[in-house]
Amino acid sequence: MALSGHRGQRFATTNVWPGFVDAMGALLMVLIFVLSIFMIVQSMLRDTITTKDHELDALSAQVAGLAQALSLEQAQTEALTGRLEAAGARITAFEAQVAGLLAEKTAQAAVIADLQGDLKTSDAALASARLQLDAARKKAEETLTLLAAAEAARKDLQGRLEVQLSEAEKQAALKAVAEKTLTETRAESDRKAEQVARLNQQVAALRGQLADLQAVLDEAKARDTEAKVQVEALGSQLNSALAQVAAEQKRRAALEEEARRKAEAEAKDLARYRSEFFGRMSQLLDGRAGVRVVGDRFVFSSEVLFQPGSADLSPEGQAQISRVAETFRELAAEIPPEIDWLLEVDGFTDDTPLSGQGEFKDNWELSQARALSVVKYLIEAQGFAPKRLAAAGFGEFRPVAAGKSPEARAQNRRIELKLTER
Template sequence: MGLSRRNSNRGGSDVVWPGFVDAMTALLMVLMFVLTIVLVVQSVLRDTITSQDKQLDSLTAQVAGLADALGLETARADALQAEVGRLGLDLAAAQALGVQQEGQIATLAGLVATREGELASATARITDFEAQVAGLLAERDAAQTRLTELAAARAADQTAMAALREKLQGADAELTAMTLALEAQRQKAEDTLTLLAAAETKAAQDAEILSGKEALLATARAALATETERSAESARQVALLNQQIAALRSQLGELQGMLDAAAAKDVAAKVQLEALGSQLNSALAQVASEQRRRADLEAAEAERLRAEAQDLAKFRSEFFGELSKVLAGRQGVRIVGDRFVFSSEVLFNPGSADLAPEGRAQIAGVVATLNEIAAQIPPGIDWIIRVDGHTDNVPLSGQGEFADNWELSQARALAVVRYMQDNLGFSPERLAATGFGEYQPVAVGDAPETRALNRRIELKLTER
């Protein structure tokens, strides 16, 4: 009967122990799997942040390229400003030279107006580029801030994973210690069962010492009860380990949620980075297109000016050639450079601004020739006949019709213009009257011949 009870106890121990060992093995495998997942997630998060760093570096490089383009545009604007200043100085110098530089003054005035328009346009484009660069820099700073937040989240995740790894290592060590303790307890239980079997065998063989063996059996049973209690304590510790594993799994779920949120932020950051890259590419393309368009406009304007200058020079040459034939041999008319110069004595009576009959005839010949040439001049050339009045340096008394030489020169130029318009039907839009008084002489001195040269009316075909 005692032997049967012993065999039953040993059979229960053999059944429970392999199941416990399998449970501990499965627990170790689960812990290793969890640790592997944590390491893989950490590696993926590190690669994601590295990719965002590279994209941010690329965005910074594109912003630097746009800043360089803005610098080039600013330098171009400064160059235009310098050219406007230089042209202004040339214009002032040309104005000081007077009649001999009128063509250059008109050309320089047109160039100054053109360059001022280009400068205003370049200034507006620079303002737009600066606004775009400021917006892109702000977006880049926001992206850097988001990247910093991701890095902070990654650091927090790494801290949490380090704590989880330490906890897993502690659980592994604790599980190993408990396994060793259970093995020792099992060994003790087997030894106790061996002693109990020996005691029961001895009791069957020797009935005389039954009371002593029964005491030994009671002692063994007490030891077995103690070992049973220890096994129950081990079972409670296993249940506690299961609870800790469940807590670790919960923490792993929270970590996975944090990783999913970080991945979502990463996707949003990538979309924003792509949008910023598209905006930068569009801005750079706009800068290149604007530069090409400005270069084309400058080339077209230069070509147009050259063509107009060539056309006007051709028609001016024809005009002066025809007039030279008409006025050849006439007294008081001479050609000086690109102007026809009429002596005031030929056109006007002394001290008067009324055209003499001889003067009207000569002006009529000029207008007839000009009407033939004007029909051939293209509409795109903005030409005029400028009539300039000049006097000598003899001051007027101020008691007559004119107060001084200014009024006399202007009145004579205006008389020629009105005769061309009112009597000869010449278009007033193509006429200009200018009085220079005594301040643009062609000869210096007080001799009568010198003063006669300075008293003159000049006609010039020029640009407006």
Template sequence: MALARNRRRDKGGDYWPGFVDALSTLLIAIMFLLTVFVVAQFVLSREITGKDEVLNRLNNQIAELTQLLALEKSGKQDLEDTLANLQSSLAQSESERTRLQSLLDSGSGAAAQSEAKINDLTGKLNDEQQVSARAMSQIELLNQQIAALRAQIAAVEQALQASEARDQSSQAKIADLGRRLNVALAQRVQELNRYRSDFFGRLREILSDRQNIRIVGDRFVFQSEVLFPSGGADLNPQGLDEMSKLAAALVDLAREIPPDINWVLRVDGHTDNVPLSGNGRYPDNWALSSARAISVVKFLISKGVPADRLAAAGFGEFQPIAPGDSPEARAQNRRIELKLTEK
């Protein structure tokens, strides 16, 4: 029996460490959550403080001006009290002077003493009048300062109101400009698309009987064999004829497009993926594709197409339109593309 009781006691004592570990884990989790909450509160308070910083400074300035105004009013009240005391003293002096004058009239024996007192009181009266005049000037100065402080407070309030009004007006103007810009851009795009359609429509009419010339999306594609000899960038006779037709269409189109539409015809040169031999005129397909595009642009310029409406680019073999290495795919990839875009 004793052995059983000892076993039960030992078995009951094993629960306590697990309970302590669970309680410690719970406390750590609660501390972690409290730490996250405190950090979040700190970040939010920093953001709110940053947004209200300007308003707090203006409120502080208004509070300072209000305190100065209160101090000036208090000083004014003190001076007014002083002035009242001086006026009371002046009245008493006048009363004393009147009394002495009556004594002087009634008794000639005290005339000299009364005259002396009168002179003394007259001097004191003059002094009091001067002090009173200075107090009045100080009161006037304080009134001017108070008026200036009130003007400053009114200016600060007007500045706040004007700032809020400007902010609202700016937001409205920005929204209106955005809408107007979107409408203008849409109109420009529509006009350019219309002239692009006219341009490609004319090219279709001019070059519709050519099997090696086709339209791919928004681009007009010439096969390189139509325009250039193999491995060269000088236009052959057939290429000169095709580019002359293209130049005539471009010259007519340039006259019709309004000058405020900033269009450009981009000439892109492409080759197949066959490397060039090192003994040729061009070291690689990059140079060959660029030279062919430049050759077309220069010829169009010589036929009267404005140079500022043309652009040349070479892409080598890195933008094929036909996958694979078959002769047919390579022939399609050797091409000159024309694309009418906006600058």
């Protein structure tokens, strides 16, 4: 019996060993298969990472090129602005010079008008003096005629005296008549000579005044001609400056139009990413209680995220925000860096006033604290960049449901997320 038992144990040991060897072989094959799959997956991942690195380098080069182009465009815009300001200053100076020349021309025109009036007055005085001179000459001629008549009378009287008077009487009478006539003639001649001298002096003075007026008139005409030349030169410079300003304005308008088109393209890109974001979020949050889509915003009921009167995210609220953050993080990685996007977190309460004895004095502080709590959770727990987030509290002053029913107040207690551009 002992020998039979010993042989049974040897037989049992012999039968177990092949099964063990088969199991080890199968396990080894499984390990080899798993290692092969791991090597293949690692190779594929290495190729994928290398491809992504190349794509990332290309995108970085594109971003650097766009940044350089933007800086060049900004420098050109600043240079154009400076040139436009300088051109505006030159135009202002030209306009001031033209205004001064026009004012000087107006003053010269007034002086010329005065000189022309004085010249007309002098011409009238000269004509009057000439008339007086002619009258004096006429009177002198009449005087000479009288002298001739007196001489004829003297001769006639002398003939008569030769007949009637003696020689002595004749000489005395002739002498008396001659002296009288000579005295009268001399007095009249002196008077006429004085008048003629005065008229000659007046004529000489008028001629001097005419010469002075003519010189002033010639000088005014010369200055007027010079002013016209300056005005024409300034007009040419002004036209050139205006043409340059028009060209600069046209170029600036082209740059502004190009910038506007770029901004519109970026806005369209942001709208596309916003639409994609809302599409993904709608699928993620579809059917979840306390979350709804209103326009371009996701609205979370405060009861889903916070306990009543508290601004600390509840575990359920953290889970909701984590789902949103995970989806949005995937989308944010696809948004180009030149789009300055921003995720706004807005807090709202109902119109039920707080007692003021708790942690928050009023609904303003509660709404702001809740929005800030969501933002801090996204930064600290989800790794969001602070510059891409904004928190704001509106208290009870922007309700979405009218009335004081529990349902309306529940709708007004909310947190809103909105993807926008800064």
